Amino acid sequence: MRELNVELGERSYPIYIGEGLLTDIAEIFARHQIAQKSPLLLVSDEQVASRYMAPLVETLRTAGYTVVPAVVPPGESSKSLAVFEQLITTALEAGLDRHSTVVALGGGVVGDLAGYVAAAYMRGIRFVQIPTTILAHDSSVGGKVAVNHPSAKNIIGAFHQPELVLYDLGTLQSLPPREVSAGLAEVVKHGLIWDEAFVRWIEDNSADLLALRPEALGYALYKGCGVKAEVVSRDEREHSLRAILNLGHTIGHALEAVAEYDELLHGEAISIGMVGAARIGVALGADEEVYTVTKRVLQACGLPVRLPAHLDTDAIMKAMQHDKKFKEGRMVFIVPTAIGRVEIRQDLSAALVRETVDRLKEEA
Amino acid sequence: MRELNVELGERSYPIYIGEGLLTDIAEIFARHQIAQKSPLLLVSDEQVASRYMAPLVETLRTAGYTVVPAVVPPGESSKSLAVFEQLITTALEAGLDRHSTVVALGGGVVGDLAGYVAAAYMRGIRFVQIPTTILAHDSSVGGKVAVNHPSAKNIIGAFHQPELVLYDLGTLQSLPPREVSAGLAEVVKHGLIWDEAFVRWIEDNSADLLALRPEALGYALYKGCGVKAEVVSRDEREHSLRAILNLGHTIGHALEAVAEYDELLHGEAISIGMVGAARIGVALGADEEVYTVTKRVLQACGLPVRLPAHLDTDAIMKAMQHDKKFKEGRMVFIVPTAIGRVEIRQDLSAALVRETVDRLKEEA
Ligand SMILES: NC(=O)c1ccc[n+]([C@@H]2O[C@H](COP(=O)([O-])OP(=O)(O)OC[C@H]3O[C@@H](n4cnc5c(N)ncnc54)[C@H](O)[C@@H]3O)[C@@H](O)[C@H]2O)c1
Ligand SMILES: NC(=O)c1ccc[n+]([C@@H]2O[C@H](COP(=O)([O-])OP(=O)(O)OC[C@H]3O[C@@H](n4cnc5c(N)ncnc54)[C@H](O)[C@@H]3O)[C@@H](O)[C@H]2O)c1
Numbered sequence: 001m002r003e004l005n006v007e008l009g010e011r012s013y014p015i016y017i018g019e020g021l022l023t024d025i026a027e028i029f030a031r032h033q034i035a036q037k038s039p040l041l042l043v044s045d046e047q048v049a050s051r052y053m054a055p056l057v058e059t060l061r062t063a064g065y066t067v068v069p070a071v072v073p074p075g076e077s078s079k080s081l082a083v084f085e086q087l088i089t090t091a092l093e094a095g096l097d098r099h100s101t102v103v104a105l106g107g108g109v110v111g112d113l114a115g116y117v118a119a120a121y122m123r124g125i126r127f128v129q130i131p132t133t134i135l136a137h138d139s140s141v142g143g144k145v146a147v148n149h150p151s152a153k154n155i156i157g158a159f160h161q162p163e164l165v166l167y168d169l170g171t172l173q174s175l176p177p178r179e180v181s182a183g184l185a186e187v188v189k190h191g192l193i194w195d196e197a198f199v200r201w202i203e204d205n206s207a208d209l210l211a212l213r214p215e216a217l218g219y220a221l222y223k224g225c226g227v228k229a230e231v232v233s234r235d236e237r238e239h240s241l242r243a244i245l246n247l248g249h250t251i252g253h254a255l256e257a258v259a260e261y262d263e264l265l266h267g268e269a270i271s272i273g274m275v276g277a278a279r280i281g282v283a284l285g286a287d288e289e290v291y292t293v294t295k296r297v298l299q300a301c302g303l304p305v306r307l308p309a310h311l312d313t314d315a316i317m318k319a320m321q322h323d324k325k326f327k328e329g330r331m332v333f334i335v336p337t338a339i340g341r342v343e344i345r346q347d348l349s350a351a352l353v354r355e356t357v358d359r360l361k362e363e364a
Numbered sequence: 365m366r367e368l369n370v371e372l373g374e375r376s377y378p379i380y381i382g383e384g385l386l387t388d389i390a391e392i393f394a395r396h397q398i399a400q401k402s403p404l405l406l407v408s409d410e411q412v413a414s415r416y417m418a419p420l421v422e423t424l425r426t427a428g429y430t431v432v433p434a435v436v437p438p439g440e441s442s443k444s445l446a447v448f449e450q451l452i453t454t455a456l457e458a459g460l461d462r463h464s465t466v467v468a469l470g471g472g473v474v475g476d477l478a479g480y481v482a483a484a485y486m487r488g489i490r491f492v493q494i495p496t497t498i499l500a501h502d503s504s505v506g507g508k509v510a511v512n513h514p515s516a517k518n519i520i521g522a523f524h525q526p527e528l529v530l531y532d533l534g535t536l537q538s539l540p541p542r543e544v545s546a547g548l549a550e551v552v553k554h555g556l557i558w559d560e561a562f563v564r565w566i567e568d569n570s571a572d573l574l575a576l577r578p579e580a581l582g583y584a585l586y587k588g589c590g591v592k593a594e595v596v597s598r599d600e601r602e603h604s605l606r607a608i609l610n611l612g613h614t615i616g617h618a619l620e621a622v623a624e625y626d627e628l629l630h631g632e633a634i635s636i637g638m639v640g641a642a643r644i645g646v647a648l649g650a651d652e653e654v655y656t657v658t659k660r661v662l663q664a665c666g667l668p669v670r671l672p673a674h675l676d677t678d679a680i681m682k683a684m685q686h687d688k689k690f691k692e693g694r695m696v697f698i699v700p701t702a703i704g705r706v707e708i709r710q711d712l713s714a715a716l717v718r719e720t721v722d723r724l725k726e727e728a
């Protein structure tokens with residue numbers, strides 16, 4: 001088992017990563033004084049619940065917990081105020097109190113949703129994350145929780161740090177291959193912004209990662225969470241440094257907005273976005289290698305690097321201008337200067353960005 | 365103008381109390397760097413808006429602010445997730461960004477609702493309170509914001525401290541007398557838990573308070589806010605000490621639950637509850653004066669001290685057992701030991717509480 005501490009003063013918490021951790025959950029919960037007398041709300045989605053919920057409920061009940069299971073439909077549409085309200089109702093009816101804990105068993109959707117329930121219920125109760133996707137290594141660090149508004153993602157939320165994160169590599173084995181690659185995109189991102197050696201390691205071990213071999217997977221999640229934890233602990237509230245986590249996201253979010261639903265997963269969109277950011281880096285003077293390595297490692301992880309030609313450049317540019325990461329009308333771009341190094345730029349010309357977007361349609 | 369600082373480390377903020385402060389709001393906002401480039405959401409209820417909104421909007425616009433007004437129906441029913449969602453939609457459509465501010469112009473309802481919008485929008489933007497009721501002196505200190513669930517009050521919320529609080533005594537002149545007295549109940553409470561001299565002062569100046577004379581009113585709000593600030597700064601997250609703010613509330617909340625809508629305002633219910641708590645204090649050994657003074661000062665403020673006889677004691681006892689302030693099934697009572705002194709008790713017998721409730725029906 002690997003253990004990593006997210007350093008946030010009195011809100012610090014550990015991330016445990018290993019095989020079969022769910023079997024030991026009672027012991028881990030006891031170590032963290034997760035209350036047994038107060039009901040515990042266990043939130044999951046249908047796809048994850050059908051595989052992993054029953055044994056977990058059984059383990060926890062045997063250990064003396066009163067478990068209230070709540071299963072939501074899979075997918076982004078569950079990150080809504082309506083589902084949030086249903087969960088609050090469930091919590092109330094089950095008598096959750098100030099000493100209760102909300103446990104999220106699932107990917108980033110369940111984590112963000114259940115986390116916001118924990119943040120809001122009685123103005124904040126305890127929260128535990130059991131991520132079951134690779135992408136959720138990202139959402140399990142930093143305490144950002146939220147639901148969506150019909151016209152804007154993650155607009156209703158809070159910062160609410162978990163008590164602990166428990167990553168059982170066994171649960172990842174059932175992930176569909178496309179979700180595996182999409183999750184790896186954020187792992188690669190963490191390498192690209194902070195740690196060249198890790199980028200090289202990912203490239204060398206991409207086959208083991210795609211095959212979900214526990215040893216490689218555990219290391220990749222450990223390193224990915226580690227970079228994010230490092231950045232977040234220096235800037236919990238996203239005042240400045242934390243912005244570097246948006247590498248690939250300025251273009252990526254615009255692609256998600258313009259593409260048809262499900263044409264591009266989030267990880268796929270930011271993969272293309274990171275190639276764009278690398279191109280911009282090179283245009284501004286970085287070594288050509290920044291672009292070639294970025295592209296190679298993403299492709300090794302089974303990710304797309306070319307922008308689908310039918311996505312309209314004008315529409316993409318417009319979507320970028322609507323992104324909430326704009327400061328007083330200026331685009332904020334995270335630009336690589338070397339592998340493992342980025343800078344925050346607000347001075348890019350629209351012409352350079354447009355040209356970059358156009359060239360993304362010609363990547364091979 | 366009086367000024368008071370709520371000490372909460374980097375979340376500290378000032379409360380300004382005085383006549384005609386709304387005229388100077390641009391200067392005060394400038395001092396606090398309330399952003400002018402980003403739209404500002406100004407929330408109020410119909411009754412308050414019809415009196416004070418137009419000139420305020422005018423002043424702010426003249427000073428260069430982009431003001432987005434949002435008026436909700438008056439009353440507790442606006443503290444709902446549905447109205448919350450409408451305000452988030454308004455904020456989004458008006459383009460509020462991370463540098464925007466939400467301003468609450470109104471009583472505790474508007475403050476709690478708008479405060480929760482500020483807490484949740486983009487995971488938290490700036491918040492300013494302009495309280496227009498006496499009761500809101502209480503809600504303007506401590507950062508508790510929330511909306512209600514159909515089956516539980518304040519269950520969906522956050523801790524979100526304002527940037528500043530601006531109490532313009534002029535706006536209080538239009539308060540209906542019953543609201544004046546109900547608001548004074550919390551002022552008296554702040555005296556009873558912390559400051560005997562202030563209790564004596566309230567009794568001596570109750571006529572001026574009921575007449576809303578600015579000098580007396582300003583002092584009472586200053587002292588009331590001061591006690592609350594003192595308690596909150598020692599226990600921001602309600603781990604222990606902050607519980608003393610619930611003097612009169614264990615019984616009071618039960619009365620509100622059992623009484624018909626509007627039969628008892630919150631302040632009226634806790635007035636009766638404080639008399640009950642004083643009786644319990646005397647039963648446990650406090651000087652008889654604790655009871656007589658408590659009752660006298662509340663009556664001087666135009667508040668009821670007798671429990672309406674038709675409210676069923678069984679129902680009240682049952683409602684108390686459902687209060688979320690119960691710790692593992694035990695009633696938490698704040699009990700006066702002297703005037704200006706209370707203790708937190710969890711060991712009261714149900715028999716003593718029941719007897720006290722019954723005797724409250726006989727107060728004269
Ligand atoms: N809070 C943050 O800091 C943060 C960071 C990044 C992303 N996010 C959010 O995360 C969400 C995306 O997360 P995600 O990609 O994990 O999405 P997800 O939770 O929707 O999971 C993707 C799909 O995989 C399924 N699934 C999950 N685990 C599985 C397993 N072990 N086996 C088989 N199927 C499984 C789910 O049912 C779902 O259909 C977005 O809403 C995004 O906004 C949040
Ligand atoms: N956040 C906290 O710490 C805290 C503390 C105490 C109470 N509260 C909350 O505060 C709320 C009660 O506050 P309230 O009593 O101010 O209620 P309120 O905001 O509903 O105001 C009471 C009534 O007076 C009217 N009104 C307000 N200002 C007026 C004015 N200047 N002139 C004429 N009419 C005016 C309102 O329209 C309303 O009808 C409750 O929801 C309670 O939960 C919160």
Ligand SMILES: [Zn+2]
Pocket residue numbers: 186249266270
């Ligand atoms: Zn992302």
Ligand SMILES: [Zn+2]
Pocket residue numbers: 550613630634
């Ligand atoms: Zn109260």
